[in-house]
Amino acid sequence: MKVWTVGTSSAVPTADRGLAANLIEYNGERILFDCGEGTQRRLMADKMGLMKISRIFISHWHADHFSGLLGLIQTMEMEGREEPLYIYGPPRTEEFTDRMLDTGYFNRSYDIFVEDLVEGDEIIGEGYIVRPFEVEHGINAFGFSFEEDSQKKVNKDKMRELGLEQSPKIGELKQGETVEFDGQKIMPEDIIEEMPGRKIVYSGDTSKCDNLISHAENADVLIHEATCLHDIIDERHGHTSALQAGEIAEEAGVEKLVLTHFSRRYRNKEEMLLQEAGEVFENVELGEDGKSFEIKPHRPEK
Numbered sequence: 001m002k003v004w005t006v007g008t009s010s011a012v013p014t015a016d017r018g019l020a021a022n023l024i025e026y027n028g029e030r031i032l033f034d035c036g037e038g039t040q041r042r043l044m045a046d047k048m049g050l051m052k053i054s055r056i057f058i059s060h061w062h063a064d065h066f067s068g069l070l071g072l073i074q075t076m077e078m079e080g081r082e083e084p085l086y087i088y089g090p091p092r093t094e095e096f097t098d099r100m101l102d103t104g105y106f107n108r109s110y111d112i113f114v115e116d117l118v119e120g121d122e123i124i125g126e127g128y129i130v131r132p133f134e135v136e137h138g139i140n141a142f143g144f145s146f147e148e149d150s151q152k153k154v155n156k157d158k159m160r161e162l163g164l165e166q167s168p169k170i171g172e173l174k175q176g177e178t179v180e181f182d183g184q185k186i187m188p189e190d191i192i193e194e195m196p197g198r199k200i201v202y203s204g205d206t207s208k209c210d211n212l213i214s215h216a217e218n219a220d221v222l223i224h225e226a227t228c229l230h231d232i233i234d235e236r237h238g239h240t241s242a243l244q245a246g247e248i249a250e251e252a253g254v255e256k257l258v259l260t261h262f263s264r265r266y267r268n269k270e271e272m273l274l275q276e277a278g279e280v281f282e283n284v285e286l287g288e289d290g291k292s293f294e295i296k297p298h299r300p301e302k
């Protein structure tokens with residue numbers, strides 16, 4: 001499982017940073033979160049599997065988060081896509097998407113299904129669920145959490161303790177059967193543990209938001225906007241400073257924080273944002289266009 005920060009600039013792109021987009025690769029599927037202008041070129045440049053995108057989630061309808069959608073849809077058509085594409089977002093997503101698709105003359109070789117979401121909805125994929133949740137940006141705006149289903153893992157220490165490591169009985173235990181081994185009865189729960197799946201949370205655009213903190217709880221990766229340094233946050237309504245992003249990560253108890261959505265005023269000085277967030281949360285990295293993060297499966301504790 002991998003996540004890419006695809007575009008990491010806020011409202012206006014810079015020469016090095018495109019507009020908002022993030023991609024999750026899970027079991028061969030690609031799920032895109034936001035699609036700012038320039039997203040498709042970046043997806044191509046870093047071979048992120050543009051044609052494998054099955055679902056696109058739009059956090060809110062500010063142009064820096066959706067302006068790449070039409071071009072991406074057209075490229076999929078030119079490449080002969082046949083699989084359906086699903087687009088989701090806050091209320092009015094269906095209306096805005098329909099209007100956009102009515103602009104110009106172009107054919108479509110595949111179906112597009114669009115859905116307006118509300119908090120509490122669950123989009124169920126193969127092995128995962130995506131949940132939208134409301135954030136504070138002055139308009140209908142969501143953050144999203146991507147949660148892998150819980151996983152059955154063998155506790156290898158317990159397996160060795162019981163002398164089971166070479167035994168075909170392991171397969172039976174994994175299927176939930178109780179087995180007899182070496183004169184003793186072994187139940188699946190003796191060595192199989194149900195581990196929580198991996199969780200990735202994306203903030204979209206928001207000011208520091210309690211609802212986000214509760215949805216981001218224990219995430220493996222939180223991709224959070226950090227539009228500016230804290231000294232000017234009062235001028236940036238509906239956005240978060242790097243310091244606040246660090247506080248959010250700390251309060252939500254996430255494993256890793258990835259910062260994104262940088263104002264162009266910090267061009268080539270993004271390290272200042274990293275440093276500010278790092279004052280309150282240690283495991284923090286700057287998002288870069290095309291940078292990827294591998295997320296390892298959870299293992300039973302020894």
Ligand SMILES: [Zn+2]
Pocket residue numbers: 010011020062064065205261
């Ligand atoms: Zn934005």
Ligand SMILES: [Zn+2]
Pocket residue numbers: 060062137205
């Ligand atoms: Zn916005």
